[in-house]
Amino acid sequence: MPDNTPAPATNRSVDRVRALGRELTEVHQDLRTELRRVRIEFDRYLAGDEVPPMRLRTHCTAFCAALTRHHTSEDTTAFPALGNQFPELAPVLAELSADHHLVADILRRLQQLLAEVGPDNADTAKRELDGLAAILESHFQWEERRLVEAFDALEIAASTGEQLFGVTVCAPAED
Template sequence: MHPSHPPNGRLTALGIQLIEIHHWLREELARLRASLDSPGDPGVGLTRELRAHCAGFCAALDRHHTGEDGGAFRVLAEQVPELRPVLAELSADHTVVASILTRVDKLLADATDGRSVRAELDGLAALLESHFTYEERKLVAALNRLAGDPVELLGVTPPKGGSPS
């Protein structure tokens, strides 16, 4: 009898799930930024729907980074000590991202138009692109050797046509 998945299929999936989560976060951030480019009334970009979408995105990104810091990064530091300097850099990025998310949240509450929010999201997009690319390059192979619950290790599961859990 042959198993339906190779023995390491579950292990490999964790690294792939990280890439899928990053892909979804990139797409959501691109959608948010594009929605702030709406022509017409300068305040049109800050509709209730956009504020809710932005808050949801920010919460998902924060859950992901908090999950990594308390889950996957902790486990990787124990099992692959040579990755500790990389993990420290990535955790430092998470602190910078959290600061940006706090500013975005404040701007969403205070701003009368989307320009200031767009500026923060543009900076966030540049930082995240560099961060995600570096993280994927440095950690996917190590993550592929780990077993565990993606919510515990990565903060969220890869979305299947919707928002991650």
């Protein structure tokens, strides 16, 4: 990371900026949790539990929409802000954006499969879901390793975590 020391700021603005890296990891954790829930529900469906296909589609659609919002916000807001301040990150940002397109294709296939989920395509849908989980975990880990520090140093005016990352971090669920 270059020595692009931000201009002096108040403690409050420094704390807010430094929180962006943590907020990114929290957004990723929320998405991981939701994907885990979709996968558990799908496994229950495959095991013969009475999980209605409509519930699978609804849960998956909500997850897919949140993930799409997150990636779209990164591509249109967060990554350009990082690229402007840290041009040396351009190859990383380009690769992460390419991952977003790959994930979008998987989401489309998965949603098509779940629109008519049944015995004929359940195994294919499960493979797509498992592939999505593996790709996302790798993507999230790499993005966090490469960008958290940059987000913590990012000089931004009025952008919020929601504008940069597309979703608001959820409060922990109570059991």
